[in-house]
Amino acid sequence: xxxTINALNSFITNLPMGIEVEGMRYVIGVGSIYLLTWxxxxxxxxxxxxRKALPSQLRIKQTIREMRNSVLSIIVFIFxxxxxxxxxxxxxxxxxxxxYSDVAEYGWAYLVFSVVLWTIGLDTYFYWTHRFMHHKKFxxxxxxxxxxxxxPSPFTAYSFAPPEAVxxxxxxxxxxxxxxxxxxxxxxxxxxxTTRNAMAHCGYELFPKGWARHPILGxxxxxxxxxxxxxxxxxxxAFYFTFWDRVMGTEHPEYLERFDRVTQGxxxxxxxxxxxxxxSTQPTT
Ligand SMILES: [Zn+2]
Ligand SMILES: [Zn+2]
Numbered sequence: 001x002x003x004t005i006n007a008l009n010s011f012i013t014n015l016p017m018g019i020e021v022e023g024m025r026y027v028i029g030v031g032s033i034y035l036l037t038w039x040x041x042x043x044x045x046x047x048x049x050x051r052k053a054l055p056s057q058l059r060i061k062q063t064i065r066e067m068r069n070s071v072l073s074i075i076v077f078i079f080x081x082x083x084x085x086x087x088x089x090x091x092x093x094x095x096x097x098x099x100y101s102d103v104a105e106y107g108w109a110y111l112v113f114s115v116v117l118w119t120i121g122l123d124t125y126f127y128w129t130h131r132f133m134h135h136k137k138f139x140x141x142x143x144x145x146x147x148x149x150x151x152p153s154p155f156t157a158y159s160f161a162p163p164e165a166v167x168x169x170x171x172x173x174x175x176x177x178x179x180x181x182x183x184x185x186x187x188x189x190x191x192x193x194t195t196r197n198a199m200a201h202c203g204y205e206l207f208p209k210g211w212a213r214h215p216i217l218g219x220x221x222x223x224x225x226x227x228x229x230x231x232x233x234x235x236x237x238a239f240y241f242t243f244w245d246r247v248m249g250t251e252h253p254e255y256l257e258r259f260d261r262v263t264q265g266x267x268x269x270x271x272x273x274x275x276x277x278x279x280s281t282q283p284t285t
Contacts (some may be wrong), residue, residue, distance in 0.1 A: 003090065010086035021187075026074060026158065029194030032152040037202045045204045047265045048158055050227045050258075053203070054151050062148075066155035067157040069145060073158045074167035084173040097176035101183050111185045118175060118189040119240055125171045130237040131240040133164065142167060152201035152230050157194065167226030196240065200226040205262040212259040219243060228252050 008118045037045060054062065077266035103111060133143035145161035160168065175181070181189075199206065200223060207222040221242050229236040235252030245251040261267040 003087075006090070006207075007083050012083035014082040014085075018081065019074070022026040022074045022077055023189075025187075025194045026070065029191060030154050030157055030198040033195060035199035035200055037154065037204050037206070038181070042251045045206075048204045048206070048262060048266075050203055050205055050224055050262055050267070051151055051231065059153070062151075063153060063155050066083075066149060066153065066159040069160060070155065070165075072162060073160045073165040076160075076162050077169050080166055080179075081172065085169075087220060088173065088177070095213050096177075097173070099176055099183060099186065102181055103182060103184075106180060111182045113191070114117045114179060114181045114185045115189045118185075119181060119192070121175055121179075122171055122193065123240040124239055124244065125174070126239040127237050127248075129167050130239075131250070133167070134234070134237070147230065147233060149201075150201060150230060152197040152227065154202050156201040156230075157197040168197075172251055192275040199223060200239070201230075203227065204255070205259065207259075207263070209263040211263075212256050222259055225255060228255055228258060 007284060053059065085097060100106070106114075130143075132138060142161065142164045146159055146164060148154070149156040149159055158165075200221070201221060205223045207220075211217050211220075212222055212224070217239050220239060221236075225236050225241070225242065229252070232252060232254075235250055236245055236255060237250055242251060258267075
């Protein structure tokens with residue numbers, strides 16, 4: 001009982017700062033990608049559309065649902081942070097998260113390195129938890145909500161059911177208990193993550209022609225990579241890199257060809273065939 005009260009107190013204490021930080025990264029990350037790809041450069045990107053846009057009524061319905069889910073996800077993130085932070089402190093009798101605020105403690109090179117390590121660690125964590133969520137036993141409980149956006153938009157980025165939001169969040173306490181991280185590095189990592197996430201769902205291919213087949217650049221996943229995952233509901237499980245999908249043989253067989261078509265401007269006819277419909281979703285592994 002005492003634990004529950006203290007954990008709730010921790011949540012209430014963290015709430016204002018949590019809303020500010022989480023809200024800010026959502027508005028900056030998702031908002032900027034939406035403004036740039038769907039409003040400001042919508043005309044320029046017309047030929048880079050990966051799939052045909054949804055009819056406007058369906059799009060509005062999907063966006064309202066995605067925004068509602070995103071607000072819920074943000075509350076879950078703040079709640080989960082407060083609880084895990086408090087629970088670990090309570091259990092170990094002191095601070096457990098290796099978060100620090102003095103750059104001199106580890107230096108600037110380490111600060112940058114920790115962001116790189118976060119990115120590689122998150123990609124690995126995401127790949128394996130994502131495959132877990134696609135298992136038919138767990139799909140509906142964790143992941144169906146995210147895949148209801150069959151044809152995604154930047155607002156799909158945080159459209160999770162609460163159980164998926166918890167699973168996504170759990171990378172934070174795992175990383176913080178293992179790796180020291182400066183508050184600034186954490187802020188940068190989160191902003192990169194949110195922006196990259198919105199980009200992966202924006203529906204327009206932003207990477208240049210030849211990128212996906214390049215022996216080095218091809219390791220960075222393109223927008224088509226995750227868009228194809230939403231369209232087919234299987235394959236392309238990773239987030240930042242193509243590494244795990246290639247090693248585990250889960251890269252979608254149409255990925256390179258589809259990327260070529262989008263970037264060479266020969267995708268327009270096939271858009272009709274690939275038009276997404278809201279609500280369509282199936283577990284596949
Ligand atoms: Zn998925
Ligand atoms: Zn997605």
